[in-house]
Amino acid sequence: MDCEIKLCLVIIFLFSSATNCVFGEPQVPCLFIFGDSLSDSGNNNDESTDAKVNYKPYGIDFPSGPTGRFTNGRTSVDILGDLLGFDHYIPPYANTNGADIVQGVNYASGAAGIRNETGTHLGQDISMGMQLEHHRDIVSQIAKKVGSEEVQQHLNKCLYYVNIGSNDYLNNYFLPEYYPSNGKYNADQYAVALVEEHSTYLKALHDLGARKFSLIGLGTIGCVPHEMIRHGKKLCVEEESKAALLFNDKLKALVDRFNEELPDAKFIFINTAIMKDDSLKFDMMNLICCKVGSNGQCIPNEEPCKDRKMHPFFDEFHPTEVLNNATANMAYSSPDPAFVYPMDISHLVKL
Numbered sequence: 001m002d003c004e005i006k007l008c009l010v011i012i013f014l015f016s017s018a019t020n021c022v023f024g025e026p027q028v029p030c031l032f033i034f035g036d037s038l039s040d041s042g043n044n045n046d047e048s049t050d051a052k053v054n055y056k057p058y059g060i061d062f063p064s065g066p067t068g069r070f071t072n073g074r075t076s077v078d079i080l081g082d083l084l085g086f087d088h089y090i091p092p093y094a095n096t097n098g099a100d101i102v103q104g105v106n107y108a109s110g111a112a113g114i115r116n117e118t119g120t121h122l123g124q125d126i127s128m129g130m131q132l133e134h135h136r137d138i139v140s141q142i143a144k145k146v147g148s149e150e151v152q153q154h155l156n157k158c159l160y161y162v163n164i165g166s167n168d169y170l171n172n173y174f175l176p177e178y179y180p181s182n183g184k185y186n187a188d189q190y191a192v193a194l195v196e197e198h199s200t201y202l203k204a205l206h207d208l209g210a211r212k213f214s215l216i217g218l219g220t221i222g223c224v225p226h227e228m229i230r231h232g233k234k235l236c237v238e239e240e241s242k243a244a245l246l247f248n249d250k251l252k253a254l255v256d257r258f259n260e261e262l263p264d265a266k267f268i269f270i271n272t273a274i275m276k277d278d279s280l281k282f283d284m285m286n287l288i289c290c291k292v293g294s295n296g297q298c299i300p301n302e303e304p305c306k307d308r309k310m311h312p313f314f315d316e317f318h319p320t321e322v323l324n325n326a327t328a329n330m331a332y333s334s335p336d337p338a339f340v341y342p343m344d345i346s347h348l349v350k351l
Ligand SMILES: *[C@@H]1O[C@H](CO)[C@@H](O)[C@H](O)[C@H]1NC(C)=O
Pocket: 116, 127, 129, 130, 133
């Protein structure tokens, strides 16, 4: 009997070391998430906005069903949390129970952007600036729990995941009927202004104790099905993808600048625009999986496609879990500096 227990322990030990310590502590004590619908896990549910999806068929492959996640299953950052060894999903700011905030909070909000006005033609959202205010509130709550001496040490060790900016294009710059930015800036000037504003938020986050930053670049937004359809095209809208690449170039340059100016911190840039995974096989005649309304979101309660793995997008904007999985796995671990610069997340968290 004694022997069997020992054998069992050995097996558990081997198994846990082979799978990123699923039984042990996560690789970072905490994960804070800033962003938009790609990361939102329910913050918009009680906002007055069209950009919320806490209804079926969203969440059809998520254990607890619809939660406000804009996909069929897990988001990229959910999967990243799994890879880092968290045994729970980081709770949305709108729905923390108070006990769980020490291990991180998700502030992301669908339709939100770096600019305050972004996405507001859809209703209320929580812009990057407001997300930072929410983090300020959480930091003071954590200080009460762990003590004001320990709080900085704790916050220094966390991973800060920031994935925002798509809506500053899709729900701002490329909707000139609602927003003036397109008339005020050319694409290059707009990218400069956005990254400049973003840098002030990231600096403020650093002032609040953040030291490990994973900054996610924009995807090829002109290839989002809604944009192709809106322009009556079967091909990507080049002008939109090019604008996103300008943003990415400047975000990457910001990573270099901050790594010099803030030597106590480390910033990395994840270039999702060049993500590719040859193991994925999609039905390119049917990019999306659910029946959508004119806003590009799934129509409530309609049956989605049967084989979600065959479609890169769930609705007209948002990737399916299988694509989120590929993105998260590459961001976590990739040898390619064109994709993870200057290192991947698995190395960032070990610093
Ligand atoms: C955007 O909103 C934030 C948070 O409410 C505020 O601090 C900031 O001054 C606003 N920025 C602009 C440019 O209006």
